[in-house]
Amino acid sequence: MRRTLLLICTVLSLVQANAQDQFTVEAPNVVATGERFRLVFTATNLEPESFNPPEIESFVVLAGPTTSTMNRLEYINGRRTQSRSVSYTYILEAGTTGKFTIGEASVVSDKVTYRTQPVIIEVIQGTSSPAGTVREQDPVTGTAISDQDVFLRLDVSKRRVVKGEPLTATLKLYTRVNVSGAEDIRFPTFNGFWSQEVYAPQQIDWQRENVNGEIYQVATLRRYVLLPQQSGSVKIDPSEIVCVIQVRNTRRGQSLLDEFFDSYQTVRKRVIAPAVTVNVSELPAGAPGTFKGAVGQFSISAEIGKDSVKAHDAVSVYITITGEGNINLLEAPRVTFPPDFEVYDAKITDNSRSTGGTFSGSKTFEYPVIPRSHGDFTIDPVEFSYYDIQNKQYRTIRSQPLKLKVERSTDLTVPGVPYTPGTHRRAVESLGRDIRYIRTAVPAWRSKGKYLTGSYLYFVILALIFTVTGIVYVVMNKRREHMNDVIRVRNSKANKIARTRLKAAGVLLKQQLFEAYYEELHRALWGYIADKLGLSQADCSCERIIEILQERDVEKDLIQNYTDLIESCEYARYAPDPGQLEKERIFDTAVKAISKMEQALK
Amino acid sequence: MKKVLFLIVFSLVLSLTAGAREIPDSLWSEANAYYAGEQYQDALNHYLEIENSGVESADLYYNIGNTYFKMRYMAYAVLYYEKALRLAPNDPDITYNLEIAREQCLDRIEPVPTFFVADWIRESHQIMSSDMWAIVSVGVLLLAILFFLLFLFARRVRFRKAAFILSVVIFLFAVITTVFAWQSKKQATREDIAIVLAAVSPVKAAPDTQGKDLLVIHEGTRVRVLEQMGSWARIELEDGRQGWVALSEIIFVY
Numbered sequence: 001m002r003r004t005l006l007l008i009c010t011v012l013s014l015v016q017a018n019a020q021d022q023f024t025v026e027a028p029n030v031v032a033t034g035e036r037f038r039l040v041f042t043a044t045n046l047e048p049e050s051f052n053p054p055e056i057e058s059f060v061v062l063a064g065p066t067t068s069t070m071n072r073l074e075y076i077n078g079r080r081t082q083s084r085s086v087s088y089t090y091i092l093e094a095g096t097t098g099k100f101t102i103g104e105a106s107v108v109s110d111k112v113t114y115r116t117q118p119v120i121i122e123v124i125q126g127t128s129s130p131a132g133t134v135r136e137q138d139p140v141t142g143t144a145i146s147d148q149d150v151f152l153r154l155d156v157s158k159r160r161v162v163k164g165e166p167l168t169a170t171l172k173l174y175t176r177v178n179v180s181g182a183e184d185i186r187f188p189t190f191n192g193f194w195s196q197e198v199y200a201p202q203q204i205d206w207q208r209e210n211v212n213g214e215i216y217q218v219a220t221l222r223r224y225v226l227l228p229q230q231s232g233s234v235k236i237d238p239s240e241i242v243c244v245i246q247v248r249n250t251r252r253g254q255s256l257l258d259e260f261f262d263s264y265q266t267v268r269k270r271v272i273a274p275a276v277t278v279n280v281s282e283l284p285a286g287a288p289g290t291f292k293g294a295v296g297q298f299s300i301s302a303e304i305g306k307d308s309v310k311a312h313d314a315v316s317v318y319i320t321i322t323g324e325g326n327i328n329l330l331e332a333p334r335v336t337f338p339p340d341f342e343v344y345d346a347k348i349t350d351n352s353r354s355t356g357g358t359f360s361g362s363k364t365f366e367y368p369v370i371p372r373s374h375g376d377f378t379i380d381p382v383e384f385s386y387y388d389i390q391n392k393q394y395r396t397i398r399s400q401p402l403k404l405k406v407e408r409s410t411d412l413t414v415p416g417v418p419y420t421p422g423t424h425r426r427a428v429e430s431l432g433r434d435i436r437y438i439r440t441a442v443p444a445w446r447s448k449g450k451y452l453t454g455s456y457l458y459f460v461i462l463a464l465i466f467t468v469t470g471i472v473y474v475v476m477n478k479r480r481e482h483m484n485d486v487i488r489v490r491n492s493k494a495n496k497i498a499r500t501r502l503k504a505a506g507v508l509l510k511q512q513l514f515e516a517y518y519e520e521l522h523r524a525l526w527g528y529i530a531d532k533l534g535l536s537q538a539d540c541s542c543e544r545i546i547e548i549l550q551e552r553d554v555e556k557d558l559i560q561n562y563t564d565l566i567e568s569c570e571y572a573r574y575a576p577d578p579g580q581l582e583k584e585r586i587f588d589t590a591v592k593a594i595s596k597m598e599q600a601l602k
Numbered sequence: 603m604k605k606v607l608f609l610i611v612f613s614l615v616l617s618l619t620a621g622a623r624e625i626p627d628s629l630w631s632e633a634n635a636y637y638a639g640e641q642y643q644d645a646l647n648h649y650l651e652i653e654n655s656g657v658e659s660a661d662l663y664y665n666i667g668n669t670y671f672k673m674r675y676m677a678y679a680v681l682y683y684e685k686a687l688r689l690a691p692n693d694p695d696i697t698y699n700l701e702i703a704r705e706q707c708l709d710r711i712e713p714v715p716t717f718f719v720a721d722w723i724r725e726s727h728q729i730m731s732s733d734m735w736a737i738v739s740v741g742v743l744l745l746a747i748l749f750f751l752l753f754l755f756a757r758r759v760r761f762r763k764a765a766f767i768l769s770v771v772i773f774l775f776a777v778i779t780t781v782f783a784w785q786s787k788k789q790a791t792r793e794d795i796a797i798v799l800a801a802v803s804p805v806k807a808a809p810d811t812q813g814k815d816l817l818v819i820h821e822g823t824r825v826r827v828l829e830q831m832g833s834w835a836r837i838e839l840e841d842g843r844q845g846w847v848a849l850s851e852i853i854f855v856y
Contacts, residue, residue, distance in 0.1 A: 433702065434702070435668055435671050435672075435698075435699040435702050435703070436668075436695045436698055436699055437668070438634060438637055438664070438665040438668045438669075439661040439664055439665060439695075440631075440634050441661070442627050442630055442631075443630075443659035443660070443661035443662060444659060445626055445657040445658070445659055445662075446657065446658060446659060446733075447656060447657060447658075448653075448656050448657060448658045449658075449791070451732050451733060451736075451787045451790070451791070452732070452733040452736040452737065452783075453732050453733070453735065453736040453783040453784055453786070453787040454784070454787060458736055458740075461740055462740070462743075465740070465743060465744060465747065469747050469751070472751060473751065473754070476751065476754070476755050480755060551759060
């Protein structure tokens with residue numbers, strides 16, 4: 001299996017080299033013992049001055065090197081291309097079995113030496129067919145074509161893969177008979193895989209290959225690169241092809257002519273490539289959060305279109321993932337832009353190619369963004385995770401952080417939107433939700449489970465309040481009683497004191513001491529009402545007296561009369577003498593007022 | 603006399619607040635530093651040490667709740683936010699975080715709607731903590747007594763009338779606040795509220811492992827424990843459904 005693959009690879013490389021190299025070699029890779037074959041060295045577009053033949057040790061050189069020159073002139077779409085090639089041809093015969101190398105040959109052209117790659121030719125034991133011919137070139141006689149004569153095979157490069165690991169599937173037709181064509185080809189369907197055709201030849205290119213010691217003509221019909229998308233044993237459905245085979249008629253003809261000329265018959269044979277099962281194992285657990293199914297070997301880089309832009313100007317951020325693996329299936333990595341950036345859908349440029357059974361190259365994600373406010377911003381490193389098949393572990397790689405300087409936009413308008421004040425205002429968006437931060441100030445500690453309510457302290461406080469209230473009540477009550485006593489005494493003595501003062505005033509009136517007379521009269525009126533109402537000297541004012549008297553339902557006239565009297569006494573002290581009669585009249589009114597008041601306040 | 607009284611009150615107040623305060627304070631700042639450095643396990647150990655030293659505060663429980671939240675232990679986060687809310691009802695931060703922690707829990711239970719007056723009364727309890735209510739009630743009582751004394755001893759009739767009305771009204775307030783203080787304490791020391799700790803906890807029809815499974819509740823769900831029997835608790839969900847769960851699968855808030 002591996003050998004076949006190796007052979008395919010060498011053949012492929014030769015095919016590829018043909019287009020570019022100017023000095024090439026052409027030889028079959030498998031021959032049978034006793035078989036004659038051609039070994040051709042071709043120098044294209046060269047002027048070979050000398051040919052340095054290769055060392056051919058293991059083969060018998062029957063003829064050669066014979067030189068032939070070919071000129072070719074081509075017009076393709078009006079373009080003329082001319083090519084000239086010189087070829088050196090050997091006819092060799094294989095002797096013993098084994099693997100042999102034909103060393104390099106070289107030519108010198110324009111003082112430059114061109115060399116060919118060494119060629120490995122495998123010689124196997126020839127079959128019973130006569131020397132010089134190979135059996136598969138013989139049309140099989142009879143219509144019975146066995147499954148060994150022609151078969152179809154689907155080779156997969158790996159039978160055990162992890163999800164996302166690339167593998168190649170090659171569909172090959174092996175034949176020992178003369179296949180002249182194929183029809184009704186049903187190519188395999190790859191359910192459970194993402195598949196891409198990487199080789200689909202226009203013309204069938206036959207190669208020789210050694211299969212269990214038999215030389216087969218092998219045609220590679222298709223080659224695919226597959227990426228498993230689901231785990232488990234995934235079956236690739238059989239593919240089939242109907243081969244058109246030329247078979248020589250074995251039936252003996254009646255005439256001599258029939259015997260002389262072989263007659264051929266075309267036979268159709270359906271060949272089926274057996275189903276192939278690939279074991280796809282799930283990726284191991286423990287994938288990082290940023291893992292999105294990338295398998296292979298990758299690197300990431302980030303780039304920004306411009307280092308500084310103006311607000312509301314667009315800028316592109318490029319994230320490039322380079323490497324090999326299922327690169328064509330990579331999803332855009334998550335880029336966290338600063339909050340005030342308007343981000344549009346990523347534009348994806350896929351530069352990956354399939355090479356050697358896997359995909360490699362790069363994939364670029366272009367994120368167009370429009371910063372809406374000015375400032376210096378940093379776009380956080382973009383994280384990308386992949387599963388490393390070689391080391392069988394997940395890897396997370398990070399791009400470098402990007403810095404973007406956004407300058408204040410010179411015009412107030414958003415492009416395309418006429419400026420009106422207030423239109424820029426928008427609701428503050430909530431970006432995330434998380435718990436509020438811890439409290440850091442040292443709290444007031446309290447003993448666990450102790451509450452003020454119902455505690456001893458609580459009851460003590462309540463008891464204290466009531467006790468103090470009680471004490472205050474008792475004290476206040478006593479004081480009030482005492483005060484009441486004082487007031488009662490004053491009340492009872494009020495009349496007596498007033499009379500004494502009035503008498504004194506009468507004496508003063510007779511002595512013609514008017515100022516003293518008025519003072520005494522005033523004092524009598526004042527003192528009487530203050531004692532009667534229990535007012536202290538400080539509390540005593542006309543308004544207060546009126547208020548209290550009104551509260552005690554004393555007649556308005558009497559109150560008016562009394563206060564007028566007090567006022568006139570006060571006034572008369574500083575006024576000019578009103579005359580004897582007026583003074584006596586006031587004296588009489590005062591005596592009357594006090595006695596009336598005495599009755600009113602009983 | 604007054605000095606003696608003052609001393610008694612002062613010493614009682616001191617006895618109610620924690621004795622050794624220096625140790626929690628240093629632990630507190632260390633724990634906060636660990637939290638800020640996202641070393642949640644260390645932060646948690648420090649906070650729990652403070653809690654085990656016999657002191658508490660709403661802020662302490664709030665921070666423990668936050669730490670558990672960051673460590674993705676949602677049941678414990680809910681538990682500690684509930685504890686914090688008991689000491690500081692109506693605290694907006696605690697309420698907010700509790701809501702977020704509840705969102706992270708699996709069970710969404712629609713509570714049975716209650717009569718709005720009952721809601722009002724309950725909400726008015728929660729304006730302040732029990733201690734605050736007690737202090738307010740004592741203050742209001744003092745004021746009521748003051749006005750009553752004024753009523754008793756004021757001379758002027760108008761003063762006395764006003765003082766009387768005021769003292770009656772304020773006394774009513776004192777009664778209400780005292781009731782609230784007691785109610786609030788009762789709520790804060792409720793022993794029948796528990797949080798489901800087990801990730802998945804089957805609710806059985808009988809206190810018995812063989813009992814039929816009625817429902818399955820998940821970590822962080824708040825339940826009311828109606829009675830206990832052996833290693834089983836009869837619980838009621840906020841929507842009124844009942845059943846038995848193993849005591850080991852729930853943790854009491856108080």
